[in-house]
Amino acid sequence: MPKLTVITIVYNNVRDIERTINSVLKQTYKKIEYIIIDGKSTDGTLEVIEKHKSSISKIVSEPDNGIYDAMNKGLALATGDYVLFMNSGDEIYDETTVEDIFESVPGADIYYGETEMYNDNWESLGRRRHEAPDEFDWKSFKYGMSISHQAIYIRRSIITPYDLSYKYSSDIDWIIKAAKKASSIVNVRRYVAKYLVGGMSKKKHRESLKERFKIFTKYYGLIPNIFNHVIIAGNLAFYFVKHKRTND
Numbered sequence: 001m002p003k004l005t006v007i008t009i010v011y012n013n014v015r016d017i018e019r020t021i022n023s024v025l026k027q028t029y030k031k032i033e034y035i036i037i038d039g040k041s042t043d044g045t046l047e048v049i050e051k052h053k054s055s056i057s058k059i060v061s062e063p064d065n066g067i068y069d070a071m072n073k074g075l076a077l078a079t080g081d082y083v084l085f086m087n088s089g090d091e092i093y094d095e096t097t098v099e100d101i102f103e104s105v106p107g108a109d110i111y112y113g114e115t116e117m118y119n120d121n122w123e124s125l126g127r128r129r130h131e132a133p134d135e136f137d138w139k140s141f142k143y144g145m146s147i148s149h150q151a152i153y154i155r156r157s158i159i160t161p162y163d164l165s166y167k168y169s170s171d172i173d174w175i176i177k178a179a180k181k182a183s184s185i186v187n188v189r190r191y192v193a194k195y196l197v198g199g200m201s202k203k204k205h206r207e208s209l210k211e212r213f214k215i216f217t218k219y220y221g222l223i224p225n226i227f228n229h230v231i232i233a234g235n236l237a238f239y240f241v242k243h244k245r246t247n248d
Contacts, residue, residue: 132151154175
């Protein structure tokens, strides 16, 4: 039974933090180390966290230099065989998710699955537009981030700290680096995460897209990346046309 480190990053999110905490603590899989990194919240978030401190492995509450700096703090404290980021507002899909994942194919370097999206009122929006690919490797992001950050479990021995030169899309760079080192990547073929739509990459959408283009160019080359983005634009247009017809 491998140990999983779940890391939650939070700052001033008293409304949603307990829902995320409960999704971790209610797992039937018990070999979980739970770390919460709080950015010195002032809205009551820390008080909610403290209610559960007996079940949380490590709690850090201090100012940070952004979400990826906070994530690096969590990684520095992690001792598990695998790492999962489940940030405030998101949830592990159901109570047996982690158990099901580790029972699927023992010993993989990376496990991944599907994500269900939720709006601000916690109403389901269905599956992500980018469906998780049947098979995944480091080249799979060339047409977009097809696996959400909350839906990927990575062996700790193959990960590196987040590159703090990226402010909005360092998670893409982080996953690609790990995937390049992975010998075995397993699609568990089930929903594994519930994701609250929003976050910094949505609020700073233009800046995030620029960073993504830079990251994809670094790994896939400039000309292939331009060509791939033409395909991305076509797929996006098709999706919205199909979605509009369905709504009509």
